[in-house]
Amino acid sequence: MATLENPSVEEAAEFIKAAVSEHKAIILVGNCWVNYKGRASSKLEPGERIVMIKDDGSVLVHRPSGYEPVNWQPAGCMFQTRVKEGILHVRAVRRKPSESVNISFDCVFLVSAMRLIDRGEFSLHASESDMQRAILVDPTLLEEGFKPIAYEKKVEPGFVDVYGVDREGRLVVVELKRRTAGKDAAMQLEKYIDFLKTVTNRELRGILVAPRLAKGVQTILTSLGLEFKALEPKRCAEVLHRSESRKLEDFF
């Protein structure tokens, strides 16, 4: 790990070139402006930012606030670093598709290069109740046009996970499973539908939502006129994490 504070742009350029050739991770802080050209294009006017170049050739430009980077490139960039007329230009180029990010600094506050070792595993957990909340926050997780009208609705055989109306006005009953859904889940859903048929004349749809179905369950669903929608708990966790801090009650 090596660090330079307030280097000249020439010192920073030499430092970055060496670090890139050694595939080190680099942190660069200074006053910069950014131009992106590739799939679409963007322009960022001058300001003080934190730039991260990772050991896989991905790049992130972070403003002092906001959790999202203002510019970024995925892994696999090639880097061109040079100084021209007192300006340090770091250019990250990808070939397929052809695109480039140009980051230009007139002043560098800090540059640090490091070799980091990280083999730690990451595990993300979402419960069925998390999946339920995710669908209420973003009903398109189920399907376009779906409007939830209740959650944990009491029906005769128990509680329906999510209950709503599809874009054609049909009632929709959703049964959620966070793991592979088996025959039990299909039968449970069928029970709810059977009960609802006795209390409404409206057209009904039953949807089993789970990351995947156990063997043979698709056949059961089809024979019962029920549907399956694949949904990963991980995707739900991400939706929840990104969602604004609204309460469940706000949706009803």
Add this chain to the structure above:
Amino acid sequence: MATLENPSVEEAAEFIKAAVSEHKAIILVGNCWVNYKGRASSKLEPGERIVMIKDDGSVLVHRPSGYEPVNWQPAGCMFQTRVKEGILHVRAVRRKPSESVNISFDCVFLVSAMRLIDRGEFSLHASESDMQRAILVDPTLLEEGFKPIAYEKKVEPGFVDVYGVDREGRLVVVELKRRTAGKDAAMQLEKYIDFLKTVTNRELRGILVAPRLAKGVQTILTSLGLEFKALEPKRCAEVLHRSESRKLEDFF
């Protein structure tokens, strides 16, 4: 801007406390593990990472590779920093919804705190051709179940932007505009539909895709039996930027 290299966990803790109270941005590099609990939960095993705390109280944990953070929190976190049995714990807490990220370090390589000023404007540009490519990459931008079958299809009055089939098997003709769509765009789409009616008996849908409609254009669309789908060029640019490096030809 202040930086400590290889501080003890106690030195790092004091440094971070002071920087947080002054609402400075902080970069922290070291060996750490992370636990998140809130909307869903996650666990990250030990490894060497770069942690960024921004001046608005957002937090990012970055592994040495991959452009996405492995853990993150949006703006508005409160921070609790303490050392217990030789371990530095930085806890970022949000109240609404209640969630917390605990980052624990047994070794700190670098900690840097800075006050950055950034008022630079960011502008992102996507052309109609970018929007077209984005829909081919992710057809759900148009609607769930849409399957593109051609792009820039030649029909009598000119070229259709995107041409495909919806989930009910109806033919779909899409006219794209990157700015407010006016009467012209509606009439252009109607021309394509009129022509296609002369060559096919299949049911046809015409969808005008644009960020918004000019005044009165919704009425025209409705009277012609055409539809409108709101789509921001910015959203298309993001989809393209995130998409893997596949060629347009791969979709046909």
